[in-house]
Amino acid sequence: MMSSWQSGTVILVARVMQDVTFHGFEWGFMGDRLVCETSLKQDYISATHYINQRIENPFMLPLVVATLDNIKIKYSVRRTDTYLYAVISKRLHSHKSHNDLLQQLLDLYCAGKSAELLVPRNQVKMLFGFLRLPANIITWKIYHLCKYLQVAVRLYAEIDKLPTDNRPTIDDMLKLPYLKMVVDELLRLYPTALSLSRLCTTADRICGYWLPAGAKIFVLPYAIYRDDRFSTFKIATIPRHAYIPWNLCPWACVARQISMLQIKIVWTAIIQQYTFICLKVCTVVPKADFSLGSACPVQTTLIRR
Ligand code: HEM
Incomplete structure (x- = not known):
């Protein structure tokens, strides 16, 4: 491509x-x-x-x-x-x-x-x-890099340390901690799996709310992720269930590793060769549907580095 x-x-x-x-x-x-x-x-x-x-x-x-x-x-x-x-x-x-x-x-x-x-x-x-989910995250990433120059500069600096003679590899991905932080942050701001739904099999009381058996519950990650950050120091202090973009076992996303890898490798390969100018910097508002995309299309001009 x-x-x-x-x-x-x-x-x-x-x-x-x-x-x-x-x-x-x-x-x-x-x-x-x-x-x-x-x-x-x-x-x-x-x-x-x-x-x-x-x-x-x-x-x-x-x-x-x-x-x-x-x-x-x-x-x-x-x-x-x-x-x-x-x-x-x-x-x-x-x-x-x-x-x-x-x-x-x-x-x-x-x-x-x-x-x-x-x-x-x-x-x-x-x-x-489920194919569209990683695509949405990569899209959000390009939009944000056009918008937040400081993040872009730091990310480019990290990726530029990789050898450019080969395509990025799985091993290379382990050398990119800042890239992982950026993906985690985007999954926090735009959790592509927008809602997790559950059926109460038995009646229960959660945080003072009475839930009868048979009640349907929707957990909306978009609403619960607003105060956390992902530095190595901070991540240890975040409660385990406060950030669940892939949900947790036994319900975790079966494709979490491959999706994360795909997002990072695609992104690295593009960044090694191009920067972006977002043409239509309309206020890109998230649009909730099957996944969390943007309400208006993000269009960008590629500039060869
Ligand atoms: C950024 C990308 C993705 C995110 C954030 C994501 C997130 C999630 C989450 C939160 C769940 C748990 C849903 C629940 O507990 O109700 C889930 C389940 C699942 N995901 Fe993903 N997903 C992504 C990409 C994909 C892709 C690309 C595939 C397939 C190719 C996939 C296949 C699945 C399947 C099959 C399940 C159901 C697992 C089960 O119930 O055992 N996901 N995903």
Whole structure:
């Protein structure tokens, strides 16, 4: 992707980062380039759009009612299923060895037979559904670096200590404590997993509030994260549950390590070569939907360093 950029290229950050995370999905999870060459990406966008609409409007007609939107989304879901079945079945008949997440799922659930494809299909589909989350964090990061020069200078200085002759590696990421602090801070300000929902299985009293059995509870990280910072010194004093961008075990995000790695590596690779000027410095306000994106698109001009 970066080889198609040059100084002066203007990018719509969220769209570009979504493409980056799609490619990560292709290579890391599915082991090939099929995904982006199909309508799957479009179906994914329609599905997230539909979920967002449902979140914003609880009175939407249920899927059984044949409105135009409902017909479209059902079609998208069917096409995604057909596509994923085709990829899975192709893999089951492949004689090559594969070392990716899809293969692990198939080994786990199908033991090499095509008898039960539903579980791996649903697993892949669920993972697919979360793809936008790291993209949103990278987008917020670019916006903030345009805005907060001091942070940008410190981050560039840290990343510039890495050798530039190779692409950034996993080991390099361990040498970037300030980058980690910046990502943690962005996850605090813009927790992409916007709400955690729980069902009370038994009645309980929490902080003086009576919760009957069957009550639905929503924890809103955006509201509880407003006073903490992430220096090595400070982090030791923060109560364990005060900052849960990935939630904690046993409910922790299954993709937390890979997402953190993806955010940091993508970011480092870009920063080694480019700085940014945000063209449309509209006040970028967070927009709550399936994830926490921005209400207006962040557009930036890339300047070759
Ligand atoms: C910045 C990126 C991400 C953040 C901040 C994030 C955060 C979270 C959080 C807070 C939960 C717990 C939800 C709960 O307890 O109700 C969760 C669960 C989960 N996440 Fe992520 N996530 C991210 C990226 C991803 C990605 C890229 C994937 C898949 C490719 C993914 C897959 C999952 C799955 C499957 C679960 C459910 C785990 C379970 O219940 O066992 N996440 N995530």
